[in-house]
Amino acid sequence: MLKSDQTIAANTELVKGVSIYLCDLDTDSDIPLSFAQSLLSPSEHARAKRFHFERDQKRFIRGRGFLRYHLSKRTGIPAGQIHLEEGERGKPFCPERQIHFNLSHSRNIAVLALSPSAPIGIDIEFIDRKVDVHGLSRTCFNASECAVLSSLTGDDLHRRFFAFWTAKEARMKLTGEGMSLAPKSISLALENGRPVGYLLPEHPTATLNFVELPIPGMVCCTATLSQQ
Numbered sequence: 145m146l147k148s149d150q151t152i153a154a155n156t157e158l159v160k161g162v163s164i165y166l167c168d169l170d171t172d173s174d175i176p177l178s179f180a181q182s183l184l185s186p187s188e189h190a191r192a193k194r195f196h197f198e199r200d201q202k203r204f205i206r207g208r209g210f211l212r213y214h215l216s217k218r219t220g221i222p223a224g225q226i227h228l229e230e231g232e233r234g235k236p237f238c239p240e241r242q243i244h245f246n247l248s249h250s251r252n253i254a255v256l257a258l259s260p261s262a263p264i265g266i267d268i269e270f271i272d273r274k275v276d277v278h279g280l281s282r283t284c285f286n287a288s289e290c291a292v293l294s295s296l297t298g299d300d301l302h303r304r305f306f307a308f309w310t311a312k313e314a315r316m317k318l319t320g321e322g323m324s325l326a327p328k329s330i331s332l333a334l335e336n337g338r339p340v341g342y343l344l345p346e347h348p349t350a351t352l353n354f355v356e357l358p359i360p361g362m363v364c365c366t367a368t369l370s371q372q
């Protein structure tokens with residue numbers, strides 16, 4: 145039993161059966177490095193050796209170990225024997241079992257969303273990440289989204305910017321389309337300026353949920369297929 149076994153107390157409206165797990169990639173507190181290393185496949189061991197910086201190598205090892213550990217617990221397949229493949233745009237999946245998952249990482253934090261029944265996308269960001277908020281808004285957000293941001297300043301602006309950003313990234317990651325789904329082609333449904341759903345693309349229809357993580361200054365959003 146690892147500390148990272150604890151499911152995050154997610155919003156109650158999160159789709160039934162979805163679990164969210166959290167891992168600190170820089171310490172042994174959630175998954176010890178040596179344990180994570182013992183779970184990796186030969187190709188992941190080879191990939192780990194290619195990292196130039198030790199910190200990035202350790203983050204990769206813990207991140208993959210964390211993923212394999214949870215997939216193994218869910219599927220019963222020994223962690224090292226889980227076969228992972230990547231979709232056309234790089235979304236990893238497990239072909240042998242009906243288990244859906246998606247990962248996101250930012251700095252030392254990784255989150256894993258596991259869904260037994262349908263695809264899922266997840267994205268996290270720290271709101272103090274240095275970005276050109278106004279420039280990126282013009283490139284990625286549509287007129288109504290930009291109008292909301294232009295009425296905000298300081299922390300409120302950054303928090304809302306990353307709420308929009310993670311909502312769009314989660315939608316890109318849901319289907320695995322990634323950046324081939326242009327950010328402006330994803331239109332957010334807004335209520336009092338807050339994202340509450342997706343207007344576009346219409347197919348497949350998707351639901352967004354923000355997840356409260358016990359990490360100050362972090363925004364986390366999931367996108368799941370809407371129940372028909």
Ligand SMILES: CC(C)(COP(=O)(O)OP(=O)(O)OC[C@H]1O[C@@H](n2cnc3c(N)ncnc32)[C@H](O)[C@@H]1OP(=O)(O)O)[C@@H](O)C(=O)NCCC(=O)NCCS
Nearest residue numbers: 233234235247248249284309312316317320321322323327
């Ligand atoms: C995958 C993508 C969508 C997000 O990447 P990101 O936000 O930089 O990184 P995250 O940590 O959230 O996600 C990376 C993980 O998602 C998974 N992933 C990779 N490609 C994916 C895809 N096409 N779909 C879903 N998941 C994917 C992988 O597990 C990856 O981690 P790994 O390489 O350690 O296995 C990427 O296509 C991207 O480049 N985004 C560009 C950022 C941008 O401009 N966004 C505009 C937002 S409005």
